Amino acid sequence: MIGFEKNNEMNVISIEGLRKSFNGNIALDGISMTVRRGDIYGFLGPNGAGKTTTLRIILGVLKADKGKISVLNNDLNSWGDKLRYKVNALPESHGFYGWMNAVDYLNFFGELYGMRLTKKDYQLRLSQVGLNPHNNLPVRTFSRGMKQRLGIARSMVNNPEILFLDEPTNGLDPRGRRDIHDLLVRLNEENDITIIISTHILDDVERLCNRIAILNHGKIRYEGILRSVSNEKNIRYRFLLDHEQTISTDWKIPGVTFVEIKDDQIICELKNISPADVIKAFIDSGVKIVEAQKITEGLEEMYFGYTGGKNQ
């Protein structure tokens, strides 16, 4: 599978052939993926697919058995502990020190990262995530939504370039979920943070992500652009090439975005160009098309398609 529009300078995370097993059980089976600067990248997959394991390896909490990981254009191993100043994460199960208040909690983590911030700075950060900055109550009295916001504020405490969020809206009510969506979009746009969201909640992905990867049984089943899937109901075309024909990855047709090239199959999105014009452009370039097919599917269908059917 080859994703288009790749530019190494834009990549903040590149993974090749990542493998990990626990006591002989394969958790990750040769994962390769690329996250670009400014992406809100959805990492989708059912429970146990290997999402959290992948994130933990990228964050340096787990060690991979095999594979090459580059973060911010440096090999993961060469970063050492310095990487921790550049990235941060909101793990799925993130407990709190219930006896601290929100400002103390942020201050504790700020100091761990060597940040020299004042109480006012932390109060400002709390208001940025929609928490009352003057609330002196201990964190144990917070609702789940408030804790989730505080967790996001904590994960932003070192001004990371890449933010990993593992199931950020799990257990939140619709209002809380919407607020977290708005907050993440704001963080992505205003602070230029690349966000990677691991989730199995498709609504989160549809609302937030521009690119996705679908993971199942430790393998990436799909990686590519998402925006058109949700916004335009995924009107894409699949072109089947004549036997043993290939096209160059830097090939461009105005109005055509290549989503995937796999063997003799090209999936692309068309904007202001008809399928007939695309076929003509292919033929003019010497590429013979044997079949053109309109693909209409939503993210849900796509997800089930790649993860093994609705009943699984």
Place this chain on the structure above:
Amino acid sequence: MSSFYTLMKKECAEDILSFRSLLLFLFASVLMSIFAFLLISNKELSLLDNAHAIYMMIGIVLVLSSLIIIIQGSDSIAGERDRETLEVLLLSPIGSKGLILAKLGKIMISWLFLYVLAIPYLWAVGSIGQNLWPAIYILFITGTLLTLILSGISLIISAEMSTLKGALFISMVIFLLLVSPAVLGSSLRQTMVGRVFDFINPFMDALNSIDSVIIDSEKLNVQSYRLGIMVLYTIVMQGFLFGGLRRIKL
């Protein structure tokens, strides 16, 4: 260094200055008060010579401090894991070694806190004799070594066990194993097996060193082989702790 200091501050606030911990120290203090009171006022116990009275008081201090160290050590990492706070700590620049160092630092402070707390009781029991100062320094030496050994054991268990309950259970079993010779009769301890167990048991090495210095009025260098074993245990345990636990599992 600053992140280590920050974590130490949090550890002390959580495990030494918190209401729950202060209650634990209050309990230790009440127990030492009762024991000191009995040693001074009880007719039979007050007949003990001053050296024996101090020895018994130090024994109580060592058992109490060992118990508190074992509890704090077991809770250190398994407790963070149970409360789901371990991962965010490991994601921070403190890293595995910094985390262990801060936890160890907290345990050492706890020991020093208990040691300072015990001094008035030692004074109350032993101020009329000549053994007070030897008691104070031998308690410091053996107690510090024992703290390093027990904290090493309990922190390793805490890092390896997936639950706090499991870590506490195993640490407690080890603690009971270590203190068990103290409740055996002297005839059992004089057997070959008893002697070997006494010799390789760091808790009994500490008690026997104290016994020799306070009751037999021997010089500390006579105890160098026992203290040597304790130092060896300390090096092995701390070596395992910092060398073996390069990456704490989640």
